[in-house]
Amino acid sequence: MRVLGFESSCDETGVALVEVPEQGAPRLLAQGLHSQISMHQAYGGVVPELASRDHIRRVIPLTREVLAGAQLGLADVDVIAYTQGPGLAGALLVGAGVAVALAAALGKPSLGVHHLEGHLLSPFLSTDAPEFPFVALLVSGGHTQLMRVDDVGSYEILGETIDDAAGEAFDKSAKLLGLPYPGGPHLAKLALQGDPKAFELPRPLLHSGKPDFSFAGLKTAVLTQVKRLGESPTEQQRADLAAATQAAIVEVLxxxxxxxxxxxxxxRLVVAGGVGANSALREQLNSACAKRGVRVHYPELSLCTDNGAMIAMAAAMRLQRGMGQLRRDGSFEVRPRWDLAAA
Incomplete structure (x- = not known):
């Protein structure tokens, strides 16, 4: 069985083809990805209407590219999966609409997938795939959650952010430092030149005894330090503040x-989501977990951000277990807000 997956929840258009063998793990045959970063940089963040329009432009060419890369045709696809939510409503509608229309035209079933489940299961595409059960750290621009994962579809929230996500803390702090969008990677790069101890920044809820997060207070503390530095901070001061900010976020995570x-x-710990690509986070998690005899698993770096491969993979793993609501009537709905526990 082959699953064609579409991802269009925000500012990346992703298409991928995954093959599900009769026995063994699903494998990625081909994928294509287009990022809208350069388009949104002028606005300092994602503009939903522009994101939707760009998905329309990219999704069909990417589909052709993926099928060509796999040396297969549409007739070789058995199921078409798409991100049903959460995400930007207009962007979700593009991927879902194309996927369901294509499925109807081919006489094939379609399957809606939870975006976060895609991230959660993306490490299963890695050469060092995890085994159930495990603790998952889902850490991205919009979500920061810790959960117990016993199997596909069996998720228990252990802790989550009560305000900003870790990715938001990275991006908003980067913007305060005058760094371009998307701020997180730029802040991490600048932090390499800085001293993380040069500024004292808070670690909210660090000693609460509960696995919940809060990053709004850290963002406010960064703003206070930026104001104290004045209109013309030195490059070293900016690097030091970037390093201190990253150190605070990573320590809490x-x-x-x-x-x-x-x-x-x-x-066993699985780390997924865009912030999971942060090298400082990986280094400190690897070190801390090694001391405790804990195995840590990550998706490949190319699969940390939103992509079609994780959607096709999540659909494939659900289908292997006889799960998922396959549709054949051409109907669909998107869910801009959708609790993973209810997926």
């Missing part, structure tokens, strides 16, 4: 992950 592992009694 690491400590809360260790707490979730301890309370759950599990010895």
């Amino acid at each position: 690491v400590k809360k992950s260790l707490l979730a592992l301890k309370t759950s009694g599990l010895k």
Whole structure:
């Protein structure tokens, strides 16, 4: 069985083809991805209407590219999956509309997939795939959650952010430092030149004893430091503040992950989402978990951001287990807000 997956929840258009063997793990045959970063940079963030229009332009050419890369045709596809939510409503409608229309034209079933489940299961495409059960740290621009994962569709929230997500803290702090969109990677790069101890920044809820997060106070503290530096901070001051900001975010993510592992009694951690690509986070998690005999798994760097491969993979894993609501009547709905526990 082959699953063609579409991702269009925000500012990346992703298409991928995954093959599901009769036995063994699904494997990625081909994928294509277009990022809208350059288009949104002029506005300092994602403009939903522009994102939707660009998805319309990119999705068909990317589909052709993926099928050509796999040396297959549409007739070789068995199921068409798409991101049903959460995400930007207009952007979701593009991917869902194309996927369901294509499925109807081919006489094939379609399957809506939860965007976060795609991230959560993306490490199964890695050469070092995890095994169930595990603790998952989902950390991206819009979500920061810790959960216990016993199998596909079996998720228990252990902790989550009560305000900003870690990715938002990276991006908003970067904007305060005058860095371009998307700010997180630029802040991480600038932090390499800085001293993380040059500024004292808060670690909200670090000692609360619960695996919940809060990053709004950190963002406010960064704003205060930026104002104190005045209109013309030196490059070293900016680098030091970037390093201190990254250190605060990473310390909270690491400590809360260790707490979730301890309370759950599990010895396996999966890290997924865009912030999972941060090298400082990976280094500190690897070090801390190695001391505790915990295995850590990540998706490949190319699969940390939104992509079609994770959607096709999540659909494939659900289908292997006889799960998922396959549709054949051409109907669909998108869910801009959608709790993963209800997926």
